[in-house]
Amino acid sequence: MFGILFFLAVIAGWLLWRNRQKTVLREIPLPADYNDILEKEVAYFRKLNNEEKKRFxxxxxxxxQQTRIEGIGTHIDDTDRLLVxxxxxxxxxxFPEWTYNNLSDVLIYDDHFNGEFSVEGQNRQFMGMVGSGYMNGKMLLSKPALREGFSNKTDKNNTAIHEFVHLLDKYDGAIDGIPEALVDKQFVIPWLDxxxxxxxxxxxxKSDINPYGATDKTEFFAVAAEYFFERPDxxxxxxxxxxEMLEKIFKQDP
Structure with missing residues (x-):
């Protein structure tokens, strides 16, 4: 009898915790004009049809609701959060309903930050990085780089997208330029070739792809993804x- 009561108490406690978590998510304030900000700042969003915009x-x-976004020594506003x-x-x-289970915090710095952090892969003058070790589950971004990625409509660069692609690459346990969580196995060898x-x-x-992409296959994947989403045409x-290969990997034509 005691065992049954204990089991019921555990279940009740779990349900209470889950409901509290949902309540916390609902209580996080969102800007009333977030739709207007997306329309103004995010070209990708403007190209979507109405149904896709609602899903976006x-x-x-x-x-x-699921990720803390904090300014480190700088003020961040609703636009910065929506750009992240x-x-x-x-x-x-x-990939509908995808969640970044390997990310808890995004830390935004006023400018380029120094290299004292433990990071996976390379970085571009510390404009952005995905943490490892004691920084695991955290992403660091430069605020100017974040904004520049969306304000410049003609280049092929977007630092924040670059870092999120690294995070996707890391989803299988290693940042190696092979996004096994996204790509079908039959495409791995053709992709590497x-x-x-x-x-x-x-x-x-002989290429207009950002030279940083030649650093290694990890950085090539992230740089190519920037190009794909910024200048698909x-x-x-x-x-x-x-x-065509990136279409298959990301399952979309931007």
Whole structure:
């Protein structure tokens, strides 16, 4: 009898905890004009149809409810939070109900930060990085880089998307340029063959892909993803095979 009562008490406690968690999520304030901010600041969002926009908004809200976004020595506003959330949603928009179980906090710095942190993979002058070790589960971003990624409409760069792609790459346990959580197994070898060829082209000065992508296959994946989401029209013209492969990986045509 005692065992049954104990079991019921445990279940009741778990249900109470779960309900409290849901309540906490609902209580997190969201900007009343978040839709207007997305329309103004996020070109990807503007291209979606009405049904897709509703799903994008729901994904953004879910991310904001589940992830702490804090300014470190700087003030951040609703636009900064929505840009971070959009950067998270864009790469996984082809995967409904995706959640970043390997991320708890996004820390935003006023400028480039120093290299005292333990990080996975490389970084670009410390504009962004995905933490490991005692910083595991945290992402660091430069506020100017975050905003520049969405304000410049003609380049192929977006630091925040770059870092979220690293996070997706890390989902299988290692940042290695092979997003096993996203890509079907039959595409792994063709993907690696294409990556190596494109890196050779970059090193030979025969490519318009960011030279940082030649650092290693990890950085190539993140740089190519930036290009894919920032300038899909240009990527499709200049690198049709790469565009097609990224379509398969991300399960979307931006």
């Amino acid at each position: 908004e729901a994904d953004v809200i879910a991310f904001l 959330a959009s950067s998270a949603v864009i790469p996984v928009f082809g 294409l990556v190596h060829q494109k890196m050779k082209d970059i090193l030979a000065g 240009l990527l499709k013209i200049k690198h049709p095979q790469l565009f």
